[in-house]
Amino acid sequence: MKSLEELLAIKEKAQAQMAARDADGNDGIRVVVGMATCGIAAGARPVLKAITDEIAKRNIKNVAVSQTGCIGMCQYEPIVEVFEPGKEKVTYVQMTAEKAVKVVTEHVVNGKPVAEYTVGAVTE
Amino acid sequence: MYRSHVLVCGGTGCTSSHSGELIDALNANIKEKGLEEEIQVVRTGCFGLCALGPIMIVYPEGCFYSEVKVEDIPEIVEEHLLKGRIVKRLLYSETVTEDAVKPLNETNFYKKQHRVALRNCGVIDPENIEEYIAYDGYQALAKALTQMTPQDVIQTVIDSGLRGRGGGGFPTGRKWSFTAANQADQKYVVCNADEGDPGAFMDRSVLEGDPHCIVEAMALCGYATGATEGYVYVRAEYPIAVQRLQKAIDDARAYGLLGKNIFGSGFDFDLFIRLGAGAFVCGEETALMTSIEGNRGEPRPRPPYPAVKGLFGKPTTENNVETFANIPQIILHGAEFFNTMGTETSKGTKVFALGGKINNTGLVEVPMGTTLREIVEDIGGGIPNGKKFKAAQSGGPSGGCLPASLLDIEIDYDNLVAKGAMMGSGGLIVMDEDDCMVDIAKFFLKFTVDESCGKCTPCRVGTRRLLEILEKITSGKGTMEDLDRMEKLCHYIKENSLCGLGQTAPNPVLSTYQFFKDEYIAHVVDKKCPAGACKDLVTFSIDKEKCIGCGICAKNCPVDAITRTDYIAPGHKLASFTIDTDKCVKCGVCIGNCKFKAVNK
Numbered sequence: 001m002k003s004l005e006e007l008l009a010i011k012e013k014a015q016a017q018m019a020a021r022d023a024d025g026n027d028g029i030r031v032v033v034g035m036a037t038c039g040i041a042a043g044a045r046p047v048l049k050a051i052t053d054e055i056a057k058r059n060i061k062n063v064a065v066s067q068t069g070c071i072g073m074c075q076y077e078p079i080v081e082v083f084e085p086g087k088e089k090v091t092y093v094q095m096t097a098e099k100a101v102k103v104v105t106e107h108v109v110n111g112k113p114v115a116e117y118t119v120g121a122v123t124e
Numbered sequence: 125m126y127r128s129h130v131l132v133c134g135g136t137g138c139t140s141s142h143s144g145e146l147i148d149a150l151n152a153n154i155k156e157k158g159l160e161e162e163i164q165v166v167r168t169g170c171f172g173l174c175a176l177g178p179i180m181i182v183y184p185e186g187c188f189y190s191e192v193k194v195e196d197i198p199e200i201v202e203e204h205l206l207k208g209r210i211v212k213r214l215l216y217s218e219t220v221t222e223d224a225v226k227p228l229n230e231t232n233f234y235k236k237q238h239r240v241a242l243r244n245c246g247v248i249d250p251e252n253i254e255e256y257i258a259y260d261g262y263q264a265l266a267k268a269l270t271q272m273t274p275q276d277v278i279q280t281v282i283d284s285g286l287r288g289r290g291g292g293g294f295p296t297g298r299k300w301s302f303t304a305a306n307q308a309d310q311k312y313v314v315c316n317a318d319e320g321d322p323g324a325f326m327d328r329s330v331l332e333g334d335p336h337c338i339v340e341a342m343a344l345c346g347y348a349t350g351a352t353e354g355y356v357y358v359r360a361e362y363p364i365a366v367q368r369l370q371k372a373i374d375d376a377r378a379y380g381l382l383g384k385n386i387f388g389s390g391f392d393f394d395l396f397i398r399l400g401a402g403a404f405v406c407g408e409e410t411a412l413m414t415s416i417e418g419n420r421g422e423p424r425p426r427p428p429y430p431a432v433k434g435l436f437g438k439p440t441t442e443n444n445v446e447t448f449a450n451i452p453q454i455i456l457h458g459a460e461f462f463n464t465m466g467t468e469t470s471k472g473t474k475v476f477a478l479g480g481k482i483n484n485t486g487l488v489e490v491p492m493g494t495t496l497r498e499i500v501e502d503i504g505g506g507i508p509n510g511k512k513f514k515a516a517q518s519g520g521p522s523g524g525c526l527p528a529s530l531l532d533i534e535i536d537y538d539n540l541v542a543k544g545a546m547m548g549s550g551g552l553i554v555m556d557e558d559d560c561m562v563d564i565a566k567f568f569l570k571f572t573v574d575e576s577c578g579k580c581t582p583c584r585v586g587t588r589r590l591l592e593i594l595e596k597i598t599s600g601k602g603t604m605e606d607l608d609r610m611e612k613l614c615h616y617i618k619e620n621s622l623c624g625l626g627q628t629a630p631n632p633v634l635s636t637y638q639f640f641k642d643e644y645i646a647h648v649v650d651k652k653c654p655a656g657a658c659k660d661l662v663t664f665s666i667d668k669e670k671c672i673g674c675g676i677c678a679k680n681c682p683v684d685a686i687t688r689t690d691y692i693a694p695g696h697k698l699a700s701f702t703i704d705t706d707k708c709v710k711c712g713v714c715i716g717n718c719k720f721k722a723v724n725k
Contacts, residue, residue: 056125067208
């Protein structure tokens with residue numbers, strides 16, 4: 001170890017890997033993927049993978065990705081819900097890995113929900 | 125990038141309740157479900173709540189599963205990790221609220237705690253140096269080496285008010301300044317991890333859960349005092365701690381955080397482990413250094429103090445594990461971070477190992493000045509089975525007891541000493557109404573008699589004679605003169621022994637005698653043990669009116685001391701039993717087996 005910068009670089013890299021462990025103090029965005037049998041059958045796993053990969057790739061902090069059970073709208077699976085503190089949750093339906101990446105870039109990063117994928121748009 | 129982290133406690137407590145098998149089962153089940161790229165299983169250090177082990181936390185939800193069994197793993201993986209449904213039946217009961225999971229640090233056990241020395245225990249993977257670095261690891265060393273002079277470092281430690289956590293309570297910064305002031309071609313840093321007090325295990329937990337903080341702190345101490353070599357003297361009975369510390373040292377060397385020219389500052393420091401020789405006295409600083417040198421671990425008179433003539437005759441700074449564990453935080457956040465916690469004379473926090481008759485056995489770290497009542501009742505969850513608190517033994521075989529009347533004492537170094545106890549290393553053994561205080565004093569004294577190294581007479585012979593007096597008392601043969609002799613002998617041993625072991629050995633006797641004189645007198649005058657713990661003073665008998673004649677006691681009696689009589693109590697069908705007190709060995713098996721509470725003692 002020759003310099004403080006070197007140490008800080010390791011710190012930053014390792015911190016990103018460990019971000020998920022900040023549950024207690026996490027006041028950021030929560031992305032929840034429906035992972036009941038219906039969700040998994042409809043392809044929720046690649047969606048989940050795409051979300052975590054995108055978050056890692058963009059080194060986004062303070063975002064927790066977790067799963068949940070069946071929400072009850074099985075025909076619209078895979079379902080992804082985004083919870084922002086102080087805002088109404090946004091429910092995305094019939095997701096794919098590509099759509100999931102867009103949700104991360106548009107909604108999670110830029111704060112603009114992707115209206116066309118939301119449950120309201122699809123069921124109309 | 126893992127979306128979920130499963131932290132499993134790999135401290136000694138949970139490892140002995142099979143947390144290693146849990147990790148294997150977790151990995152196997154995660155693989156089977158194809159989740160190995162999404163979920164990371166981490167073996168951490170101690171979470172503190174050892175009574176509920178094995179313990180597991182799943183992030184990002186922060187679910188705290190307690191008393192997990194291998195059979196539960198498939199359910200956790202299938203339900204929680206795969207489908208995201210929390211397995212409520214395995215959650216620590218206090219964290220379950222109606223619709224949500226309560227964060228762990230809002231539970232009673234964790235709420236009042238403030239973790240400085242234990243901050244990374246149960247949070248990071250102790251075998252992964254990068255996780256330590258992620259939590260500000262080695263930042264303090266970088267700051268000191270690049271921005272501070274050795275004198276600055278010492279001044280910060282002095283200003284922080286940190287005092288030695290091993291028992292003595294000597295101001296750490298002053299200790300460092302003494303070594304720094306002595307010129308020599310070689311100086312040393314020694315970490316005392318020879319944790320020998322019965323019931324204390326905080327040093328082990330720090331080494332197991334956060335070994336890098338000791339490496340960093342010792343390097344800081346080396347920089348401050350001008351030492352280039354350090355030794356960690358750790359008990360051979362702590363295999364997990366030794367292994368993790370060795371890995372930490374190896375990794376630190378590989379990352380250039382130990383070795384030559386650290387952070388390009390020109391400062392060299394390296395660290396070595398020495399295994400303890402297995403004797404309690406080796407935890408005494410001069411005996412410890414003698415033992416590191418390869419000689420028999422015996423203390424020597426001070427002065428000269430180690431700061432002048434220590435290891436290999438060179439100036440040496442010796443601190444305990446918990447003391448070192450506070451150092452990186454103090455250097456990183458400044459003296460005010462530390463000295464704003466605690467009381468006037470005792471700053472910061474202290475780790476206590478809670479044991480004995482207490483619901484939440486485990487490790488707790490609280491600010492100095494927290495009352496005994498808060499530790500026992502709020503954090504410790506009170507006494508099991510609705511029994512009454514009788515006393516807490518603080519400081520192990522060198523300490524004393526704190527009776528119920530002192531429950532509201534604010535715990536710090538000076539308050540404890542004023543009451544005849546001492547902080548010691550922080551073992552806190554809780555006793556209830558079934559514990560006999562004379563018996564407790566005898567227990568601790570037996571320990572010191574066994575562990576006295578034999579070098580000086582007051583300790584070698586004095587403690588033995590003292591034990592004989594106590595044995596005389598607990599066997600019902602004591603006299604009032606014995607009590608006087610006992611007290612006198614205690615003071616004699618304290619005043620004349622060579623090292624801390626002998627100087628403090630009579631403390632348990634003196635303090636129990638001070639607070640529970642009536643119990644000593646009951647043993648001597650009435651020949652009775654009020655708590656029913658001293659076997660020689662207890663007789664077992666069967667209440668013939670209550671006995672229904674089932675005979676379970678007789679069947680289980682190991683010496684066939686229980687036989688049937690001719691008497692049938694009114695309302696019962698079978699003849700009652702009786703105990704032959706000549707044959708009875710007072711093992712108590714009959715009491716435990718009688719459902720009708722017919723056996724008395």
